[in-house]
Amino acid sequence: MRILLIEDDSLIGDGIKNGLEKLGFSVDWFSDGDDGHEALLQADYDAVVLDLGLPGRDGLSILTNWRARGCKVPVLILTARGDVDERIAGLNSGADDYLGKPFALKEVQARLNALIRRSSGLSTPEIKYREITFNPQNRKTFFNGKEVTLSPKETALLELLLLNRNKVLSKESIESKIYSWDDDVSSNAVEVHIHHLRKKLGKDIVKTINKIGYIMED
Amino acid sequence: MQKLNLRFRLIIFFGLISLTVFTVAGLLSWQECREKVDEFFDTYQLALARQLSTADWTHVVPESQEITDQLIEDVSNAESEEDSIGFAIFSNAGERIFHDGEKGKDFPPFGRTGSFGTERIDDDDWRVIRLMSTDRQYIVAVGQELDFRTEIVEDMFEEFMTPWGIGLFVLLAAIIVMLTKEFASLNRLAAQLKTRSADDLSPIDETNIPAEVTPLTGEVNQLFARIEEMLKRERDFIADAAHELRSPLTALKVQLEVAQMSANDPQTIRESLQKLEHGIDRSTRLVEQLLAFSRIESNLTPDLHDEESLDWTQIVARIKDEYAPGAAAKQITFIERLSGPPPFQKGNPVWADLMLRNLVDNAVKYSPCGAVITITIEDEKISVCNSDVSVSPEQLTHLGQRFYRPAGQKIEGSGLGLSIIAKIASIYHCRADCTNTSDGFCVTILPQTN
Numbered sequence: 001m002r003i004l005l006i007e008d009d010s011l012i013g014d015g016i017k018n019g020l021e022k023l024g025f026s027v028d029w030f031s032d033g034d035d036g037h038e039a040l041l042q043a044d045y046d047a048v049v050l051d052l053g054l055p056g057r058d059g060l061s062i063l064t065n066w067r068a069r070g071c072k073v074p075v076l077i078l079t080a081r082g083d084v085d086e087r088i089a090g091l092n093s094g095a096d097d098y099l100g101k102p103f104a105l106k107e108v109q110a111r112l113n114a115l116i117r118r119s120s121g122l123s124t125p126e127i128k129y130r131e132i133t134f135n136p137q138n139r140k141t142f143f144n145g146k147e148v149t150l151s152p153k154e155t156a157l158l159e160l161l162l163l164n165r166n167k168v169l170s171k172e173s174i175e176s177k178i179y180s181w182d183d184d185v186s187s188n189a190v191e192v193h194i195h196h197l198r199k200k201l202g203k204d205i206v207k208t209i210n211k212i213g214y215i216m217e218d
Numbered sequence: 219m220q221k222l223n224l225r226f227r228l229i230i231f232f233g234l235i236s237l238t239v240f241t242v243a244g245l246l247s248w249q250e251c252r253e254k255v256d257e258f259f260d261t262y263q264l265a266l267a268r269q270l271s272t273a274d275w276t277h278v279v280p281e282s283q284e285i286t287d288q289l290i291e292d293v294s295n296a297e298s299e300e301d302s303i304g305f306a307i308f309s310n311a312g313e314r315i316f317h318d319g320e321k322g323k324d325f326p327p328f329g330r331t332g333s334f335g336t337e338r339i340d341d342d343d344w345r346v347i348r349l350m351s352t353d354r355q356y357i358v359a360v361g362q363e364l365d366f367r368t369e370i371v372e373d374m375f376e377e378f379m380t381p382w383g384i385g386l387f388v389l390l391a392a393i394i395v396m397l398t399k400e401f402a403s404l405n406r407l408a409a410q411l412k413t414r415s416a417d418d419l420s421p422i423d424e425t426n427i428p429a430e431v432t433p434l435t436g437e438v439n440q441l442f443a444r445i446e447e448m449l450k451r452e453r454d455f456i457a458d459a460a461h462e463l464r465s466p467l468t469a470l471k472v473q474l475e476v477a478q479m480s481a482n483d484p485q486t487i488r489e490s491l492q493k494l495e496h497g498i499d500r501s502t503r504l505v506e507q508l509l510a511f512s513r514i515e516s517n518l519t520p521d522l523h524d525e526e527s528l529d530w531t532q533i534v535a536r537i538k539d540e541y542a543p544g545a546a547a548k549q550i551t552f553i554e555r556l557s558g559p560p561p562f563q564k565g566n567p568v569w570a571d572l573m574l575r576n577l578v579d580n581a582v583k584y585s586p587c588g589a590v591i592t593i594t595i596e597d598e599k600i601s602v603c604n605s606d607v608s609v610s611p612e613q614l615t616h617l618g619q620r621f622y623r624p625a626g627q628k629i630e631g632s633g634l635g636l637s638i639i640a641k642i643a644s645i646y647h648c649r650a651d652c653t654n655t656s657d658g659f660c661v662t663i664l665p666q667t668n
Binding site for chain 2: 009011022023103
């Protein structure tokens, strides 16, 4: 899952980026409101973590602008103010959820997973497909009831495919989803991950559509 | 011992005064009555004695006495206006010739003659006057029982004083009623204040409060207003402070979690721990600034108004030494111009130091590499300028607001430095001005009147 993080505080931003990456997300972090605002319009994100107390362009105006342009990506707002008014203003401006500082990383993860799940139309936390069961929160994958060890990128790819069943995903869109702009991506990285997934979860879970991409069919 | 309440004291005071006046007036009245009664009866006795002394007693025989006694007895049985005056007539040899019923019977023939005297006769005190008859053959003695006079005086005194006594009682009752009524509104006020909750700072209702007390309630109401304003400032500050503290706490928490998640990644753990340490330093600085600010803001520092002579040259030298390593790392040059009088010469060295330290700290922190920081003390002004820094007019208006940090500010700070500077300056009747000059961005401390 690719997350856009807009947070001006260097220690918090750095912590959330590193933490979420350890939890399997790919994260692009911007400390400037204007850059962050542009980033969402340039790349395909699954969710946004937006700090309201930005010194440059304030979080609420960024959010309002996105929604006005028709961006439907789920937004989790972070606020240091304890008062209810700010949260209400955030939710009314189009935020999907909020977290008050100080918060735990695990909570950010849980909220993001819930937001992504909801935006994909799923209602249960576990995603099931044939013999595969995937839990987005603890990032564990089971095949025929047995746990399978997948690398973070493989897990991210599996999650992406599971959330976009019956849709053809191009190699480029997969790359943009599971890698952030900071990552070095080798040209055949996606093919390697698909190969590993097939080895671990069965040859036919993903179909290759020549020259177009990959699909996970029901 | 607890002091009695004012109402009770006033009642006792007025009661005692009235009682004293009443007693003195009573004693004087008694004296006056006694004198008048004595004068009256003495005149009467003397007139009687004179009449008797001019009478002809040669024809009095012993039978005359019996007839007279009988007559007197008849009269007194019928109706008697007792004046308890008696008389006796003696021959100049002391032989009793005639007396007035029972009363004159025991008068001794000899004693003080020609003037009044008190004599003890038959266990009673009598006022007696003796006169020689004009032919010097007889002695006339006229006497009156003193107890009778006393009774007359008592009667007069009683009649005279009764209205006064009633008056005294009415006066005291009126005083008590009036005082109770006047104090009722004060008691109500006291009860109202007593039951007031600590956070109720609404003004006291001044209707029905005596005009003498309204200056007091007015002052109390003003005090309430001041306390309310102070509390509001405190609440705002606490809210702001809590907000400012949440961010560094979040940073610590998030970095700690990253370290915890990186059990098999020593590199990340090391980095996270470094960031944690950095975050803790940052929080410590923020807390210190918050404490300094709140202590100045709420005037909790008793030594704030100390009037020691300040050695600004020494303060500048000390702070410059302290910031020299940091400045050197950024190739910052200090220029000093300490030629003239400072804006304030006396004050608390610790706070003066804190003010200048914040000025220099800001300058070093926000100056780019290779900048020049000029510290000037002249013309009753202290200014610290950093070259290569300029602040937009829009930002200038916000500078000095608590926790304000300009947009896009990457350098860490509490947003309290300028507030602290301005606060300390205001204690010494100075203000802090932020301006862009040829020396760069300057913060200047100058007297408020300037």
